[in-house]
Amino acid sequence: MIRLLVYLLLALAFAGPVRAQSPADAAYTRLASDSYAEIEASIVGLAASGDPRTAPVIQALAEGRLFYRPADKALFVKQGDAVTDARTGVPAPATEGLKPVRANNKVRRALDSALGTLNLLAPDPGKRREAAEAVFKARDATVLPALEAALSRETDAGVKRTLQEARAAVVLAKPGSTEADRLAAVATIQGRADGDAMGILRALSADPSAAVQAAAAKGVAAIETRLALIAGASNVWYGISLGSVLLLAAIGLAITFGVMGIINMAHGEMVMLGAYTTFLVQEAIRAHAPGLFEFSLAIAIPAAFLVGGGVGVGIERLVIRHLYGRPLETLLATFGISLILQQTVRSIFGPTNREVGAPQFMTGAFDLFGLSITWGRFWIVVFALAVFFGLMFVLRRTSFGLKTRAVTQNRRMAAAMGIRTPWVDALTFGLGSGIAGIAGVALSQIDNVSPNLGQGYIIDSFLVVVFGGVGSLWGTLVAALSIGVANKFLEPYAGAVLAKILLLVFIILFIQKRPRGLFALKGRSVEA
Amino acid sequence: MSKTGWRSWGAAALIAGGLAAGPARAQETIKIGVLHSLSGTMAISETTLKDAMLMLIDEQNRRGGVLGKKLEAVVVDPASNWPLFAEKARELIAKDKVSAVFGCWTSVSRKSVLPVFKELDSLLFYPVQYEGEESERNVFYTGAAPNQQAIPAVDYLIKEENVQRWVLEGTDYVYPRTTNKILEAYLKSKGVKPEDISINYTPFGQSDWQTRVAAIKSFGSAGKKTAVVSTINGDANVPFYKELANQGIKAIDIPVVAFSVGEEELAGIDTKPLVGHLAAWNYFQSIETPENKAFIDKWRAFTKNAKRVTNDPMEAHYVGFNMWVKAVEKAGSAEPGKVIAALPGIKQPNLTGGVSEMLANHHITKPVFIGEIKDNGQFDVVFKTEELIPGEAWSKQLDGSKDLEADWVKLNCGNYNTKTKKCGGA
Numbered sequence: 001m002i003r004l005l006v007y008l009l010l011a012l013a014f015a016g017p018v019r020a021q022s023p024a025d026a027a028y029t030r031l032a033s034d035s036y037a038e039i040e041a042s043i044v045g046l047a048a049s050g051d052p053r054t055a056p057v058i059q060a061l062a063e064g065r066l067f068y069r070p071a072d073k074a075l076f077v078k079q080g081d082a083v084t085d086a087r088t089g090v091p092a093p094a095t096e097g098l099k100p101v102r103a104n105n106k107v108r109r110a111l112d113s114a115l116g117t118l119n120l121l122a123p124d125p126g127k128r129r130e131a132a133e134a135v136f137k138a139r140d141a142t143v144l145p146a147l148e149a150a151l152s153r154e155t156d157a158g159v160k161r162t163l164q165e166a167r168a169a170v171v172l173a174k175p176g177s178t179e180a181d182r183l184a185a186v187a188t189i190q191g192r193a194d195g196d197a198m199g200i201l202r203a204l205s206a207d208p209s210a211a212v213q214a215a216a217a218k219g220v221a222a223i224e225t226r227l228a229l230i231a232g233a234s235n236v237w238y239g240i241s242l243g244s245v246l247l248l249a250a251i252g253l254a255i256t257f258g259v260m261g262i263i264n265m266a267h268g269e270m271v272m273l274g275a276y277t278t279f280l281v282q283e284a285i286r287a288h289a290p291g292l293f294e295f296s297l298a299i300a301i302p303a304a305f306l307v308g309g310g311v312g313v314g315i316e317r318l319v320i321r322h323l324y325g326r327p328l329e330t331l332l333a334t335f336g337i338s339l340i341l342q343q344t345v346r347s348i349f350g351p352t353n354r355e356v357g358a359p360q361f362m363t364g365a366f367d368l369f370g371l372s373i374t375w376g377r378f379w380i381v382v383f384a385l386a387v388f389f390g391l392m393f394v395l396r397r398t399s400f401g402l403k404t405r406a407v408t409q410n411r412r413m414a415a416a417m418g419i420r421t422p423w424v425d426a427l428t429f430g431l432g433s434g435i436a437g438i439a440g441v442a443l444s445q446i447d448n449v450s451p452n453l454g455q456g457y458i459i460d461s462f463l464v465v466v467f468g469g470v471g472s473l474w475g476t477l478v479a480a481l482s483i484g485v486a487n488k489f490l491e492p493y494a495g496a497v498l499a500k501i502l503l504l505v506f507i508i509l510f511i512q513k514r515p516r517g518l519f520a521l522k523g524r525s526v527e528a
Numbered sequence: 529m530s531k532t533g534w535r536s537w538g539a540a541a542l543i544a545g546g547l548a549a550g551p552a553r554a555q556e557t558i559k560i561g562v563l564h565s566l567s568g569t570m571a572i573s574e575t576t577l578k579d580a581m582l583m584l585i586d587e588q589n590r591r592g593g594v595l596g597k598k599l600e601a602v603v604v605d606p607a608s609n610w611p612l613f614a615e616k617a618r619e620l621i622a623k624d625k626v627s628a629v630f631g632c633w634t635s636v637s638r639k640s641v642l643p644v645f646k647e648l649d650s651l652l653f654y655p656v657q658y659e660g661e662e663s664e665r666n667v668f669y670t671g672a673a674p675n676q677q678a679i680p681a682v683d684y685l686i687k688e689e690n691v692q693r694w695v696l697e698g699t700d701y702v703y704p705r706t707t708n709k710i711l712e713a714y715l716k717s718k719g720v721k722p723e724d725i726s727i728n729y730t731p732f733g734q735s736d737w738q739t740r741v742a743a744i745k746s747f748g749s750a751g752k753k754t755a756v757v758s759t760i761n762g763d764a765n766v767p768f769y770k771e772l773a774n775q776g777i778k779a780i781d782i783p784v785v786a787f788s789v790g791e792e793e794l795a796g797i798d799t800k801p802l803v804g805h806l807a808a809w810n811y812f813q814s815i816e817t818p819e820n821k822a823f824i825d826k827w828r829a830f831t832k833n834a835k836r837v838t839n840d841p842m843e844a845h846y847v848g849f850n851m852w853v854k855a856v857e858k859a860g861s862a863e864p865g866k867v868i869a870a871l872p873g874i875k876q877p878n879l880t881g882g883v884s885e886m887l888a889n890h891h892i893t894k895p896v897f898i899g900e901i902k903d904n905g906q907f908d909v910v911f912k913t914e915e916l917i918p919g920e921a922w923s924k925q926l927d928g929s930k931d932l933e934a935d936w937v938k939l940n941c942g943n944y945n946t947k948t949k950k951c952g953g954a
Binding site for chain 2: 036064102104105106108109112137194195196198199200201202203227231234235238241242245343346350351352353355357358363364365372374375376377446447448450451452455456488491492495496497500
């Protein structure tokens, strides 16, 4: 309604006898307003003016590069250090005291819609598709002619489909369209089969035409079935993703606790140190080599391994080796170490969270048969599996792995064979801690980098190792994934809090039945 | 950090020195207790408030102190441990003989120290927004009550964004549960249907938000404008916003209005994907007033960090501390009993251009601001109330509390029942 009024006013203003101003001029001045309603109206006016010069201005505003001079409300576009006058495009001398043109959600919605209309004919298909999506969301009836024009010229099949969907959405939103048109539009929208489509169809339950209502209801039902299937699939995916995080956190512990039998309460702090290492690596890259930022995680992985491993070896040499065979004291000592590490980090980096950025390949999501999978989670799953199999390889196929297994299975015989058991202990503990450090690199992408980071994972990690069977790496993998998937299937029904409780109860019962976990080790090593 | 750390050690050393020098010297100062966690999970929020208090006390001393005496900060660390809060409070009041205590963040820590303050009849200033449903003689609430934060935020979304469907997402503890109960009653009174409200709780420190965000997304695809009201606390916010951004939920589609996300919390996030999400507070660092600019400058000078941000609970301490100073001057004594009597009616300019007043129910008047997150981690104020809103101790939305009234001046009662005309609750 307001939009129509604005059009009317603009039309009146420009139809006037003077015609000295270009249609866009009046709208420009209103951009420098304090009122969001004015700014929004101005954007609508600019987009409707059809003046080609307005496109870069709207683009600049959308990117936060549009500024105004409070004194005379002159508008400037900033591109890097260069400042140009927004109306003329002529370079302007840099001026002090420029203020950014303000934007709120309403203004941003108007911007998206305006940009959509402007970009419908852009040369880049990706941009055209984005524009069609924006029009789809805005559903502004005035865009219809532009849409038709774009449709008739479109060659890319994917973009064409999005354009048709946008056109269908606009037709459904327009009050005066015919029943036949609307029925066709419902069919097109139904083909989209996602949440947005369902939103549009649901809103049609009050449509004047009974046929449209019935078609929309049928469409909603069809989409609902499909979405329910997708929801089931996404639960599995979320479960795998949660499981991979648990696996990453627990896998180091599977060595220190599982293989060596040390109850290491400071395990979570190794994860935390790994996350802070990532932060430091990123800070260094930002300061000295911004071009390497995309590789910051790859650089952080060995660094975090060295930091976690180094601290681990230090702890083993200084504290734990004096406490072998005394589990209670080890537990208390490592708990103390975890508090010391936490407070040390808090004193150095402060109690507040540190910002770890995500490289481009870790952001956003991709679509797999309607299942939306976020890249960050996807790479973490891949990474967790890579770490798992890497560790498997080290333990099974290298001489160090052989020595580790020999020492943990029969220390005295291993010593008799000439293996330096104290060093193997230290290195094995370092390996477990180093892997925890690597886990910190991944977790820095999805969790807070704060001194408390590790605390959140320590209990879950022990749970996974115990449930999987102490000493069994495969058990850890299976336990992590099954806990993750079970949790995610329970969560939608029971809520996050209850799901966790139910899972704990189940694991307690399971351990009662099978005290050695899923994959119990058999043979002599158990008795040793 | 290390600098301020030394400062608190310095303060502790001063106290020790003061005690050692005997009663003659001890009488020359007025002691103020600072009861904020400096370690443990809440250190992330509370350390800043300890520093803010040290700055305010330092500044008052440079102005000559109060009643001709210097102020002395007694800093203790309750370590995010609720029973320890009570112990430390007792230590401050009984052993250190402080005249007032500024502290606590979580409601559970406040509830834990309450019996101590009642028993020893001392004075606590509580600076954080909370769930209401409380008014005590010994506590002064300088943070927002629900009607000073939650209700105006919901009103804004109804009016400006035309929101018809609501997700109330919270961390599982007393503040979100009570706030959501109040909001649910309020929304229903506004004609929102029960099926258009979805309430969910997650544990503290929740880091895997995939399921919840997907559920919000599908809840939002019912053809009605949807918004999320978030009472998610502390560390769980960062992964929540990250997941929102990753699943492509933008503020222009489903806006999130948060009651626990301020400048300090945003300092740890890449805020670009969050632009446009909202927060409701009674103070934003970005509000341009001369008082606020001076405060920010002083804060940055004090912490020797040109990028330090200020936040809402800091302003609450600023207002509360200055009210205390005025009340002590009015009463002519720093004795808690006299100051408690003198506090109601005290007026103090806040940092956003208004004048806050301590009310008879021990809450204060505050302006309400709605801000949108900007890409620099600051907020752009998109709405503010015309006038200062008086804090309501008892919510008018809940059955159990709508007849209750708190008035410590005339009725001398924190839960006077206007129906039964008796003091003592429902």
